[in-house]
Amino acid sequence: MADSTTLFAGLRDRNRLLETVVFAVTLALVAIFSLTVDGFAARGNLSVILSNSASLCILSCGMAVVIISRGLDLSIVAVMVAGATTYATCVQAGLGGGMALVVTALVITVVGAINAWLIAFAELPAMLATLASAMVVTGLFRFAILQGEFLILLQKSNPAVQILTSDILPGVPVTTVAMMAALAATWVLLNRTIAGEVIYAMGDNFLAARLSGLPVRPVTILIYVWAALMAMVAGLLVSSASGAVDFRTVTNGTLLFDVILVVVLGGIPLRGGRGGLRNIILGVALIAVLRNGMTLMNVTTQMQDVIKGVVLLIAVAVENFLNPRDIETDTVGDL
Amino acid sequence: MTQAPIIRVESASKFYSGIAALEEVTFDLHPGEIHALAGENGAGKSTLCKLIAGVTTPSTGRIFVDGEEVSFANPKDATERGIAMVFQETSLVPQLTVAQNMVLGREKPLNSVRRVRNAARQVLQSLNFKVDPTQLAGSLSTAKRQMVEIARAVLNEARVVILDEPTAALTPEETDHLFDLVKQLQKRGVALIFISHALEEALNHADRITVLRNGRLMTTGPAKDFDRAALIRHMIGDDLVETAANRGPARARAAAPVLQVEDLRMGSMVNNMSFSVFPGEVTGIAGLIGSGRSEAAKVVVGHTKRNLDGGRIWLDGKEVRYTAPSQAIADGIAYVSEDRKYDGFFDTMSVARNIGLGWLAKFRGRQVLMPKERLRSVADHWRDRLAIHGAEGGKPVVYLSGGNQQKVVIAKSLAQEPRLVIFDEPTRGVDVGAIAEIRRIIRGFADSGAGVILISSYLPEILDLSDRILVAKSGTIVAEFARDEATAQRILHAAIH
Numbered sequence: 001m002a003d004s005t006t007l008f009a010g011l012r013d014r015n016r017l018l019e020t021v022v023f024a025v026t027l028a029l030v031a032i033f034s035l036t037v038d039g040f041a042a043r044g045n046l047s048v049i050l051s052n053s054a055s056l057c058i059l060s061c062g063m064a065v066v067i068i069s070r071g072l073d074l075s076i077v078a079v080m081v082a083g084a085t086t087y088a089t090c091v092q093a094g095l096g097g098g099m100a101l102v103v104t105a106l107v108i109t110v111v112g113a114i115n116a117w118l119i120a121f122a123e124l125p126a127m128l129a130t131l132a133s134a135m136v137v138t139g140l141f142r143f144a145i146l147q148g149e150f151l152i153l154l155q156k157s158n159p160a161v162q163i164l165t166s167d168i169l170p171g172v173p174v175t176t177v178a179m180m181a182a183l184a185a186t187w188v189l190l191n192r193t194i195a196g197e198v199i200y201a202m203g204d205n206f207l208a209a210r211l212s213g214l215p216v217r218p219v220t221i222l223i224y225v226w227a228a229l230m231a232m233v234a235g236l237l238v239s240s241a242s243g244a245v246d247f248r249t250v251t252n253g254t255l256l257f258d259v260i261l262v263v264v265l266g267g268i269p270l271r272g273g274r275g276g277l278r279n280i281i282l283g284v285a286l287i288a289v290l291r292n293g294m295t296l297m298n299v300t301t302q303m304q305d306v307i308k309g310v311v312l313l314i315a316v317a318v319e320n321f322l323n324p325r326d327i328e329t330d331t332v333g334d335l
Numbered sequence: 336m337t338q339a340p341i342i343r344v345e346s347a348s349k350f351y352s353g354i355a356a357l358e359e360v361t362f363d364l365h366p367g368e369i370h371a372l373a374g375e376n377g378a379g380k381s382t383l384c385k386l387i388a389g390v391t392t393p394s395t396g397r398i399f400v401d402g403e404e405v406s407f408a409n410p411k412d413a414t415e416r417g418i419a420m421v422f423q424e425t426s427l428v429p430q431l432t433v434a435q436n437m438v439l440g441r442e443k444p445l446n447s448v449r450r451v452r453n454a455a456r457q458v459l460q461s462l463n464f465k466v467d468p469t470q471l472a473g474s475l476s477t478a479k480r481q482m483v484e485i486a487r488a489v490l491n492e493a494r495v496v497i498l499d500e501p502t503a504a505l506t507p508e509e510t511d512h513l514f515d516l517v518k519q520l521q522k523r524g525v526a527l528i529f530i531s532h533a534l535e536e537a538l539n540h541a542d543r544i545t546v547l548r549n550g551r552l553m554t555t556g557p558a559k560d561f562d563r564a565a566l567i568r569h570m571i572g573d574d575l576v577e578t579a580a581n582r583g584p585a586r587a588r589a590a591a592p593v594l595q596v597e598d599l600r601m602g603s604m605v606n607n608m609s610f611s612v613f614p615g616e617v618t619g620i621a622g623l624i625g626s627g628r629s630e631a632a633k634v635v636v637g638h639t640k641r642n643l644d645g646g647r648i649w650l651d652g653k654e655v656r657y658t659a660p661s662q663a664i665a666d667g668i669a670y671v672s673e674d675r676k677y678d679g680f681f682d683t684m685s686v687a688r689n690i691g692l693g694w695l696a697k698f699r700g701r702q703v704l705m706p707k708e709r710l711r712s713v714a715d716h717w718r719d720r721l722a723i724h725g726a727e728g729g730k731p732v733v734y735l736s737g738g739n740q741q742k743v744v745i746a747k748s749l750a751q752e753p754r755l756v757i758f759d760e761p762t763r764g765v766d767v768g769a770i771a772e773i774r775r776i777i778r779g780f781a782d783s784g785a786g787v788i789l790i791s792s793y794l795p796e797i798l799d800l801s802d803r804i805l806v807a808k809s810g811t812i813v814a815e816f817a818r819d820e821a822t823a824q825r826i827l828h829a830a831i832h
Contacts, residue, residue, distance in 0.1 A: 194699050200684070201692050207678035211638060212747060213664030213696035273683050 017322050018315065019267040019282060026286045033293040040296055047171075051241075053288035054179040055234040057280070059255070060262040061186040062230030064280050067263050068190070069223050070203040070272030071126040075115060075134035076231040077256045081247055082141045083108045083232030084239040087160075088152045089145055097160030104232060111137060112228030113221055120220035138250050150247040154239055164240035175237050182230060187277045189226070195219050203272025254305060261308060262287050265315045339402055341366045341526055342387060342418075342495060347396030349382050356382040358550045359396070364495065364526050369517060371541035371558070372530045374570055375736075375766030379550040380530045384497045387528070388420035389413030411440065419488035420497040427480055429473025433459075436472050437487040458490045462516060477624065478509040485516060489525075496520060498529040502536060506623050506792075507827065514540050534566050546570055570767060588613050591652060593755050593786040594668070596635060599646035604630040606810035608646070612755065617777065617787040619801030620812075621794065621826050627810030628790045629673055632757045636663040636670040650755075664697055669748035673759035673790070679744040682733035686726035686743055687714035693747030717746040721776060738769025745776060755786040762796060774800055794823050806830050 034041040059076055066073045086107045090100035111133070118129035146152055154161045167173050190196040198219045201209040210216050239245040249255060266283025268275030290311070294304050340363040349357040357379040364370055364387075372380040385391045386398065389407030398405055400416050407413045410420070427436045434455035442451075455468040464482050472480060481501055488496045498517075502510045517527055517540065531537055537544050538558060545555040546569040553569045592611035599608045604627045612618045620628045633639040635648055637657030648655050650666055657663040660670070672679040681689050691710040718726055721742045725735045732743050741761065748756055758777055762770045778800055781787040791797050797804055804821045806814040806829040814829035 192704055194695055194702060194705055197688070197692065197695065197705060201681050204681040204683050205678065208672075208681055209692075211636075211660050211670065211672060211678050212693055213661040213669075213751070214692060215661060215696075217659075273681075 018319050019279065021318065022265055022267065022282055022286055022315070026282070026289055029286070029289050029293060033289065033296070037293055037296045040293060045292065045296075049288050049292045050179075051173060051175045052292065053284050054175040055238045056255075056258055056262060056287065057179050057284045058182040058230050058234040058237070059259045060266075060280050060284055061182045062227035063259045064263050064266075064268055064275065065186060065189065065199060066126075066223055066227050067268055067270060068203045068272055068275055069199045069220070070206060071119065071220075071223060072270075073115065073130045073224060073227045074127060074256060075111075075130040075137060076227055076259065077253065078134035078137045078250050079108060079111055079228045080231040080235035080238070081245060081250055082111065082137050082235075083228075084154075084235035084245040085141050085145050085152055087236055088154050088239070088245055091154065091158055091160045095160075097163055100160055101236075104236075105229065108228045108232040109225050112225035115228070116221040116224035119224065120217040134250070138247065142247055146247070152245045154243055154245065156240075156243045161240045161243075164236055175241070178233055178237060182233065183277060183281070186280070190276055195222055199223060200273055203274070205273075254308070257312075258287060258308070261312050264312065264319070267319075269319065340364055340399075341401060343399040343402075344383065344386065344393075345397045345399065347383075347386055347393040347398065349379075349386065349391065350394045355550050357386070357393075357547075360547070360550070360552045362545060362552070362555070364528060365543075366494070366526055367521055367524050368542045369521055369527045369529070369540060371537035371544045372528060372547065373534065373537050373544055373566060374547035374553075375738075375768065378547040378570070378766075380547055381499055382550075383547070384420060384499060384528060384530065387413070387495070388418055388497055390420070414440075414491060414493075417492060417494035418497070419491060419493035419495070420499065421481060421484040421488065421501065422499050427472040427475075427483060429471065431472055432469050433466055433472055433475070433483050434468035436483060437468075437490050439487075441491065454490065455486070458486050462486055462489065462519065478505050478513070481505075481513070482516065485520070489520070489523075493525065495526050495528070498527065500530050502531060502533060506831075508831075510536075534563055537561075537566065538563065567767060588616070592649075593651060594635070594788075595649040596631070597647045597649075599631055599634060599648070600644040601630060601634050601639065601646075602644070604810050605634065608807070608811050610805055610812050612786045612788055613803075614754070614786045615781060615784050616802040617781045617789050617800050619789045619791065619797040619804045620807055621791070621797045621804055622807035622830050624792055626807040626830070628807045629759050630810070631807075632670055632759060632788065632790060636660050636668055636757065638670060661696065664751055664753070667752070667754040668757070669751055669753040669755070670757045671744055671748050671759060671761060673763065675740055675744045680732050680740060680747070683731045685729035686718055686723055686732060686735070686746075687711065687729065689732055689743050690714040690717050690746050690750050694750040697751040713750055717750050721746050721749075722772065736766060736769070738765040738773070741765050741769065741773060742776075745773065749776075749780065753785065755788070756780065757788040757790065759790045760792065761789070762791070762793070794826060797826070798823065 039045055059080070062076060063073060083104050086104045087100050090103050091097070095103070115130055115133050118124045118133065119126050122129075142148060142150065156162065156165070164174055168177050190199065198209065198214050198216070201212075201214055202216055202219065206216070235245075262280065262283035264270065264283070265286055266275070266279035266281070268279045287308075290308070291304065294307065299307070342364040344360060344362040346359045346361050347357060348355060348359055360379065360383060362383060372383065374380050382391070386393050389410045389412050392406065398407075400418070405412075405416065428439065431439070434452045437455045437458070438451050452468050459466055459468060462485075464486060466475070466479055466483060472483065475483065485496065501513055505513060514536075517529070520527060529541070538561060541558045543556065544558050544561055544566070546553040546566065548570060593614045594612040596611070597609045599605055606627070608627065608631045610618070610620075622628050630639065634643060635657070637659050640658050650668065655666065663670075676682065681692065687710070691714050694710065694713045723739050723742045723746065725739050732740055735743065745761070761777060762773055765773060774796070777787060777789065781802075789797065789800055798821060801821075802818050804816045804818070804826060805812050806816075806826055808830055814826075816825065
C-alpha cells in the first residue's frame with residue numbers, strides 16, 4: 001500500500017526494475033540534451049516542458065486509474081475534444097466561465113457514465129466499448145455543434161478563456177496548477193480512498209472482487225467518469241492555449257498513443273492491479289524530455305513517431321522479460 | 336531393483352526468484368517401477384517432475400537418462416527420450432479430436448486423417464478405453480481426458496510416464512480404472528511416477544515411495560516399508576494425529592432453516608434442486624463432479640446471473656433473489672470458491688489487504704477514505720485466529736502455500752461476519768497439516784451458531800464434518816442422511832445409481 005521506498009529499490013525488486021531503467025534513461029537524456037542541444041537547459045525551456053506536458057500528464061492520470069483497474073479507455077481524446085467543444089459553445093452563447101465549466105462537466109460526466117454502463121452493465125470489453133463511444137462522440141459533436149467543420153474557435157480575449165491561460169501567481173500558470181491538482185487528486189483516490197483499494201482489487205482479480213461483494217459496478221462508473229473529467233480538463237487547457245478546438249487531434253494525432261506510452265513506460269502493467277502516481281510522473285517525465293529534446297534537435301514528427309514506437313516496443317519487451325508469464329501465474333503451491 | 340536407473344536426478348536444486356523449490360534432491364527411477372511422490376503442497380513434488388519432463392531446468396544439479404547426462408531445453412526434448420508428463424490441468428486442445436490430440440506435436444507433414452484415427456483407436460483399444468477417437472477433447476470428462484493423455488504417452492512409446500495428481504478430480508470408480516491402467520503400463524515395462532495427496536494410493540499402488548518436505552528429500556524406499564503414520568511423519572515432520580473432529584452428541588436442531596431453496600433450475604446443470612440449511616449445522620452436499628452442487632450454490636449467492644429458469648430461495652423466511660454477490664454478502668451469505676486462484680483471492684496483494692477487502696465489502700458503510708487502523712486490526716485478528724503463516728513483510732498471497740492461501744480466502748469471508756457460508760471444496764490442493772486446521776475452522780464456525788454448506792467430493796471429509804448429508808446427482812438432491820445413518824457406501828450408492 002505505502003510505497004515509500006526510493007526508486008532505487010528497483011535494483012533489488014524485479015517488478016521495479018523497469019521503473020529504475022526508465023528513471024536512469026530519463027536522467028541520461030537530460031544530461032545528453034543539456035550538453036548537446038542548445039537551449040535545452042535554458043530556464044525558459046524548463047517551463048515550456050512543464051506546460052507542454054501538463055495536458056499529457058492530466059490525461060495519463062485518468063488513463064492510469066483505468067488501466068490499474070484492468071480496463072482501457074480509448075475515448076479520452078474524443079472526450080477531451082468534446083469537452084472543449086461544449087465549453088466553447090457555452091462561452092459563445094454568453095455563459096460565464098464558471099457556469100460554462102459546470103455545464104461541460106455535466107455533459108462529460110454523462111459521457112463517462114455511458115462508457116462505464118457499457119462496460120459494467122452491458123459487460124462489453126472495455127476496449128471495444130470505448131473505441132465505439134469515441135467514434136460516436138466525435139461524430140455526434142462534429143455533426144451537431146460544428147456542422148461538419150473540424151475547428152471551433154475559442155476567443156482568447158474572452159475572460160472565460162483568458163483565465164485558463166493566465167498565471168495564478170507570477171510565473172505559475174493555471175496549467176501547471178491544474179497538473180499538480182490532477183496528480184494530487186489521483187494520489188488521494190488511489191492511496192487513501194476505499195474506491196482506490198477496490199480499483200486495485202479489480203485489476204488484480206476482477207472475479208474475486210465481484211465474488212467478495214465489492215462494489216465493482218459503482219467503482220467502474222467512478223473510474224470512467226474520472227477518466228472523462230481528466231480528459232475534459234486537459235482539453236480545456238490545450239484548446240484555450242491554442243485558441244481553437246481541433247477535431248483533428250482525434251483523427252490525426254498520436255496523443256492517445258502517447259498517453260498509453262506514458263502509462264506503460266512508467267511501469268503500470270496493462271494487466272492491471274499495480275502501479276501508482278510515481279509511475280505516471282516517471283512516464284510523463286521521459287516522454288516530455290524526449291519530445292522536447294527531439295523538437296529542439298529538429299527531428300521531424302514522423303521520425304519522432306518512429307522513435308516513440310521503438311521505445312514502446314523496447315519497454316514492453318523489457319517488461320515481458322522481467323515478469324515472464326509463467327512466474328506470474330505459477331503459485332508457490334504449484335512449484 | 337538391481338538394474339541401472341532409467342532416470343537419475345543428482346543433487347538437483349531449483350530456485351524461483353531466490354526461493355528454493357527444490358534443494359539438493361537426488362532421485363532414481365528404475366525401469367518398470369511405479370514410484371509415488373508424497374509431500375505437502377509446496378514440498379517440491381511438481382518441481383521435481385517438471386525437471387524430469389523438461390518443463391523447467393534445474394538451477395544446479397544434473398539429470399541422467401539411461402546413464403547419459405541430459406539437459407532438456409523444452410518438454411519436446413524429454414518426449415524424444417521417451418518421457419511424458421500428464422499434468423494436473425490437462426493439456427489437451429479442446430477444439431481438436433481425441434485422435435488429433437494424440438498425435439499433436441508429432442504430426443507428419445502430410446497426415447492422413449484415417450491413419451491417425453486408426454493409430455489412435457488401436458492404442459485406445461489396447462488399453463481398454465471406451466473413448467471415440469473422433470470425439471472432441473473438450474467434450475470429455477476430466478477422467479477421460481487424463482486417460483487420453485496417458486494413451487498419447489503410449490502412442491509416443493513413452494518409457495517414463497509422470498502423473499501429476501491424477502486422481503484429484505476422479506470418482507472412486509474412475510480412480511480404480513486409472514490404477515488398472517497404471518498396472519497395465521507397468522507390465523509393458525513403462526516406469527511411472529505419480530504425485531498424490533491420498534496416502535492410501537501411494538501405499539497400495541506404488542512399488543517405491545519418495546517423500547519430499549520443503550524442497551528436500553526426506554526418505555525414499557520400498558512402499559511395503561511404510562505405513563500411513565510413517566508417511567505422514569515424514570511429510571510433516573512430527574506425528575500429526577488425524578482424528579475425527581470431536582463433536583459430542585448431535586445438538587437439537589433449530590426450528591427454522593436459515594436458508595431454504597425450492598425447485599431451483601438453471602440451464603442443464605441444476606434441475607429442481609430443493610434443500611434447507613439449519614443454523615448451527617454443517618450441511619454436507621456429496622456428489623460426483625458435475626452433479627450441479629457448485630452451480631446451485633453460485634445461483635444462490637448471485638454469482639451466476641443468467642439462465643435462471645425458476646425456483647425460490649428464502650433466507651430466514653424472507654424470499655430473496657440475488658443478482659450480484661454483493662447483495663448476498665450484505666444479507667450475510669458468503670461463498671468460498673472451489674478455485675481460489677480463479678476467483679478467490681487477490682494474488683499480488685498482501686494477506687492483510689485481502690482480508691481488509693473482504694471487510695470493506697460488507698462494512699464500509701458510507702465511508703470514503705480507507706479506515707486504515709480498523710483494517711489493520713481486522714486483518715491482524717483474522718490472521719491470528721486462522722493461524723495464517725507466511726504473511727510477513729506484506730508478502731503477496733501468491734507466494735503462500737496452498738493451505739495458507741485457502742485460509743486467506745476463508746478469512747476474507749469470515750471477516751464479513753456472515754450467518755451462512757458455503758464452502759466449496761475447501762481442502763482441495765491443501766497440505767495435510769492445513770486440512771485439519773481448515774476443518775476445525777469450518778466446524779467451529781458452525782458451532783458458533785452459523786449455517787454451513789459444505790460441498791466436497793472427498794467423502795471422508797463430508798462424513799467427518801457434516802451434521803446432515805445431502806446427495807446431489809444430475810442437478811437435483813436425491814438423498815438425505817442424518818449424521819449417524821450416513822456411510823460411505825450409502826452415499827456413493829445414492830450418488831451413482
